[in-house]
Amino acid sequence: MRYVQSMKKVFGVHRKVVWICYVVLLIVSIPLAFLLYDLFAKVWEDSLSVERLIGEFDYTIWRDALNQEQETWKSLWKMLAVLFPIGLMLMSLSSAGVYYCLDKKSVRVGDFLKGIRTLGWRYLAIALVMICLLALWSLAIWTYYLSHLFEFLEFWKDDRYIVWLGAGLLAIWGVGAYVLFMIGNVAKVEQLQCRGNVLRSFFTGWRNKWNACIRLAPSILLIISIGIAITVLYLGLSSTFKPSAVLVLLLFQQLVTWGKVGLRISAYETVRSFVVGTS
Amino acid sequence: MVLLILRAMRLIIFFMSFFSLLPSFADTSTCREKSDAHALSLRTTNYVMELDLDESKHQVQGKSTITWVNRSPDAVSTLRLYMYLNAFSNRKSSYLRNGRGIGSDQVDDRPAEDWGWVKVSQAHQEKVEEPLKQSYVSPTDGNPEDQTVLEIALWEPVDAGDTLRLELEFESKLPRIFGRSGFAEFSFMHWVHWYPKLGVYEEDLDGTWGWNCHQFLPQMEFYGNHGNYEVLINAPSHWTLGGSGCMGVSVLDDSRSRFHFVAHDVIDFAWVASPHLQVIEEQWNDVHLRYLYPSSHAGHADRLVQAATFGLEYMTQYVGDYPYTTLTVLDPPVYGLRSGFMEYPTYITGGSFYAWPRQIRTIESLVLHEFAHQYFMQLLANNEKEEAWLDEGFATYYEDRIMEAMLGERSSLFDVFGYHVSNSAFTRNEYVSIAEGKTDPIGTKSWEIEGPYKAIIYSKTATFLKTLECYMGRQDFDAMMRRYFEAHKFTNPRGEDFLNLLRATLKTQDDNILSPHADAFIDEAIFGTSTCDYLIKDVKQDGQGGIFDHTIRLERRGDLSIPVEVAVKFEDGVDQLLVWDGQEQAHEMHLSGPHRILSVEIDPHRKNQMDINFNNNSFAARPGKLGRAKYAGKLAFWFQQITNTLAVLL
Ligand SMILES: [Zn+2]
Numbered sequence: 001m002r003y004v005q006s007m008k009k010v011f012g013v014h015r016k017v018v019w020i021c022y023v024v025l026l027i028v029s030i031p032l033a034f035l036l037y038d039l040f041a042k043v044w045e046d047s048l049s050v051e052r053l054i055g056e057f058d059y060t061i062w063r064d065a066l067n068q069e070q071e072t073w074k075s076l077w078k079m080l081a082v083l084f085p086i087g088l089m090l091m092s093l094s095s096a097g098v099y100y101c102l103d104k105k106s107v108r109v110g111d112f113l114k115g116i117r118t119l120g121w122r123y124l125a126i127a128l129v130m131i132c133l134l135a136l137w138s139l140a141i142w143t144y145y146l147s148h149l150f151e152f153l154e155f156w157k158d159d160r161y162i163v164w165l166g167a168g169l170l171a172i173w174g175v176g177a178y179v180l181f182m183i184g185n186v187a188k189v190e191q192l193q194c195r196g197n198v199l200r201s202f203f204t205g206w207r208n209k210w211n212a213c214i215r216l217a218p219s220i221l222l223i224i225s226i227g228i229a230i231t232v233l234y235l236g237l238s239s240t241f242k243p244s245a246v247l248v249l250l251l252f253q254q255l256v257t258w259g260k261v262g263l264r265i266s267a268y269e270t271v272r273s274f275v276v277g278t279s
Numbered sequence: 280m281v282l283l284i285l286r287a288m289r290l291i292i293f294f295m296s297f298f299s300l301l302p303s304f305a306d307t308s309t310c311r312e313k314s315d316a317h318a319l320s321l322r323t324t325n326y327v328m329e330l331d332l333d334e335s336k337h338q339v340q341g342k343s344t345i346t347w348v349n350r351s352p353d354a355v356s357t358l359r360l361y362m363y364l365n366a367f368s369n370r371k372s373s374y375l376r377n378g379r380g381i382g383s384d385q386v387d388d389r390p391a392e393d394w395g396w397v398k399v400s401q402a403h404q405e406k407v408e409e410p411l412k413q414s415y416v417s418p419t420d421g422n423p424e425d426q427t428v429l430e431i432a433l434w435e436p437v438d439a440g441d442t443l444r445l446e447l448e449f450e451s452k453l454p455r456i457f458g459r460s461g462f463a464e465f466s467f468m469h470w471v472h473w474y475p476k477l478g479v480y481e482e483d484l485d486g487t488w489g490w491n492c493h494q495f496l497p498q499m500e501f502y503g504n505h506g507n508y509e510v511l512i513n514a515p516s517h518w519t520l521g522g523s524g525c526m527g528v529s530v531l532d533d534s535r536s537r538f539h540f541v542a543h544d545v546i547d548f549a550w551v552a553s554p555h556l557q558v559i560e561e562q563w564n565d566v567h568l569r570y571l572y573p574s575s576h577a578g579h580a581d582r583l584v585q586a587a588t589f590g591l592e593y594m595t596q597y598v599g600d601y602p603y604t605t606l607t608v609l610d611p612p613v614y615g616l617r618s619g620f621m622e623y624p625t626y627i628t629g630g631s632f633y634a635w636p637r638q639i640r641t642i643e644s645l646v647l648h649e650f651a652h653q654y655f656m657q658l659l660a661n662n663e664k665e666e667a668w669l670d671e672g673f674a675t676y677y678e679d680r681i682m683e684a685m686l687g688e689r690s691s692l693f694d695v696f697g698y699h700v701s702n703s704a705f706t707r708n709e710y711v712s713i714a715e716g717k718t719d720p721i722g723t724k725s726w727e728i729e730g731p732y733k734a735i736i737y738s739k740t741a742t743f744l745k746t747l748e749c750y751m752g753r754q755d756f757d758a759m760m761r762r763y764f765e766a767h768k769f770t771n772p773r774g775e776d777f778l779n780l781l782r783a784t785l786k787t788q789d790d791n792i793l794s795p796h797a798d799a800f801i802d803e804a805i806f807g808t809s810t811c812d813y814l815i816k817d818v819k820q821d822g823q824g825g826i827f828d829h830t831i832r833l834e835r836r837g838d839l840s841i842p843v844e845v846a847v848k849f850e851d852g853v854d855q856l857l858v859w860d861g862q863e864q865a866h867e868m869h870l871s872g873p874h875r876i877l878s879v880e881i882d883p884h885r886k887n888q889m890d891i892n893f894n895n896n897s898f899a900a901r902p903g904k905l906g907r908a909k910y911a912g913k914l915a916f917w918f919q920q921i922t923n924t925l926a927v928l929l
Binding site: 021025026028029030032033034036037040041043044045046047048049050051052053054056057059060061063064065067068083084087088091092094095127130153154155156157158159160162163181184220223224227230231234235236238239240241242243246247249250253257260261264267 | 573574613701878894898900905908911913916919923
């Protein structure tokens with residue numbers, strides 16, 4: 001119920017903030033679509049293959065394109081290599097604006113930008129630290145599995161155990177990843193009050209952080225589940241889609257994205273009120 | 280004198296021990312093979328072997344009686360035998376020394392018990408007491424350290440048409456699996472290339488008779504004459520054994536049994552032994568099928584059954600009868616996976632993992648590939664060392680066909696969320712992906728190939744065969760393959776046998792556009808390294824007074840040329856199908872008429888599968904944009920999906 005209430009508040013009071021965050025996401029992904037549209041023109045030129053892309057998935061058209069147009073595809077990777085970090089950076093900065101607005105109970109664009117100005121770089125630093133920690137955590141878990149995989153394959157009597165071990169490690173990895181990112185989020189909230197050293201506040205108040213982690217879990221799980229559900233739905237349907245259906249689904253995705261942004265902001269609100277309210 | 284009597288007695292006892300090996304069907308054999316069933320092959324080389332398995336040492340003690348019929352005009356005074364387990368006896372063998380053999384990356388720190396070998400302790404020619412002299416020879420690469428070919432000098436030459444009876448006592452020790460041969464954890468043992476085996480005495484292309492008995496080098500497989508095998512193995516009763524031919528079991532004592540294998544008219548004998556395999560038995564017409572698998576793979580045992588029975592059905596219909604009464608399929612446990620993916624006479628091994636998705640049909644494709652080898656390598660027993668394309672390429676081609684007949688043309692290999700890949704498209708892609716300049720001709724001897732072996736030998740050959748099928752029409756192609764099969768089954772055909780039949784068949788096909796240029800195409804495809812890429816350079820349309828002059832400029836990149844069809848579509852809906860013989864590097868077509876051209880396409884039915892890029896084969900006057908928009912939209916979706924999930928975390 002709490003989430004329904006906080007969602008109501010988000011879409012009522014913080015409507016503008018939702019819009020700002022949504023636009024940030026949109027300006028990250030929409031230019032990519034246009035760049036790709038042009039890139040495909042280079043790959044298939046004026047051949048009939050372009051028309052065949054309209055129908056069902058055709059492995060040969062794609063493999064021949066991948067094999068023969070390697071230079072063009074390299075430019076796609078370069079494009080992604082630039083766009084992706086920019087997107088992540090924009091999103092990290094926008095969370096500074098959101099927290100600031102929530103803290104000031106303001107919905108003005110000016111306050112959003114002020115939040116980015118005053119907190120943005122700190123938030124970016126926290127995000128980077130969290131990404132590094134996540135990389136280390138992943139390395140710790142998966143290096144073990146992957147470096148021993150051949151040993152498991154050769155010396156374990158039953159391959160079921162190899163699969164189960166993989167699934168178990170995935171679960172452990174998931175919990176660890178979640179805890180790390182929640183700690184990151186709590187650290188950001190703390191920046192609202194203690195404007196000092198990022199690291200100093202990072203290592204204090206574990207109890208609050210832990211509680212926030214637990215409080216936040218349902219909404220984060222909800223966001224991730226929606227993401228997975230949409231992905232599966234899209235995967236299951238889209239291979240046979242005509243272009244019009246793809247575009248309709250892309251529009252539908254905008255609605256979902258808007259809802260997810262709202263959910264994300266209500267989650268921020270929860271963690272903020274919790275950490276700020278009890279410290 | 281006493282000495283002489285003693286020696287004579289020893290000799291009598293020695294030979295009696297071999298006669299005791301003669302088939303005794305008093306056991307609980309389920310074998311339906313009769314030892315004197317009408318011979319399907321010439322039965323040039325025949326083996327009766329009795330083995331004691333020492334499972335703790337991964338070793339067998341064996342006695343072998345080889346009968347060999349000299350079908351040459353020569354009196355033969357030396358024999359050559361494959362001793363392939365010695366390829367795994369040390370790192371100086373030709374197989375391991377240059378680092379290219381499978382498993383040669385695992386030679387460092389190998390404990391002594393992980394190496395393998397085979398030794399002949401005694402060899403006797405019939406009626407001669409004195410043991411035969413043996414020495415190792417290196418006819419293929421001259422490596423004096425290699426011990427994979429044994430030469431035995433006979434006391435008496437074997438005259439033309441005569442039969443030799445050779446008695447051997449030997450000992451084989453498996454290595455930890457190299458290639459496909461060896462032991463793994465949990466007492467899993469795969470006995471491949473494991474016994475002293477006679478080479479092939481044959482006439483080479485220059486008309487000289489001699490032993491074709493290559494050393495074991497990387498990428499090599501089998502070459503042998505057809506014959507009968509009777510193999511008796513003393514092994515633990517509770518173990519599961521399987522292998523070539525049919526199997527019967529008779530209990531010897533509390534713990535051990537004698538497993539009795541009989542395989543007729545085959546070129547080799549391989550077997551597996553393990554205490555941890557389960558068995559399913561099925562019947563398909565006259566063929567008794569045995570599936571061996573670890574319990575964790577029970578969930579997909581039905582996939583093995585479906586693939587093998589469908590394969591039997593299909594090959595019988597399109598190539599020829601499966602003449603044997605058994606087929607054994609092993610799905611190895613993962614700890615023995617290195618023994619998988621291989622073909623032996625009436626015995627094949629696949630490969631899978633627990634919970635392997637049904638939408639990824641590699642389990643089926645592996646079984647079908649290895650099954651197709653029953654025809655190409657076993658019944659048509661080509662020299663897999665010198666002309667591997669005749670078996671690997673042909674098996675891949677039929678693997679593609681059976682997979683598509685069984686699981687659908689578009690999605691036979693992979694079908695996840697509607698993203699589908701057919702087996703043959705995957706095969707063609709392997710050939711298309713061979714990097715320029717990194718290839719060898721299909722017809723290269725397998726140990727001399729330095730390019731990507733599988734892409735060249737398997738995939739390029741299969742793509743070549745599919746191209747032939749498309750140009751000839753499936754019916755005529757199948758008729759030719761049946762002729763090839765019937766003419767050469769139970770013999771050792773050569774590449775030229777197939778190519779001569781192919782050339783002759785193409786000459787009789789008047790309506791086949793490939794026929795006039797077939798010889799050059801075949802030569803370049805098999806013995807050359809060129810590729811081909813047909814493409815449309817440009818299309819010009821000049822209109823005056825309601826009449827258009829069209830110029831279509833076509834081009835071929837690469838020196839592999841083949842005639843192609845060119846389909847032209849006009850605005851009024853009329854289609855024209857033209858033919859370009861494809862011989863020059865570039866070609867112009869001139870057309871005129873009252874309508875504009877809508878599209879031009881080279882090879883609209885994708886008959887020429889050797890074309891390495893289909894995307895540049897066509898021209899559309901008004902190329903649609905929706906296809907591009909569709910995939911641009913899709914990728915934008917994914918990007919947005921990923922970023923807005925990450926946004927939560929940032
Ligand atoms: Zn094969």
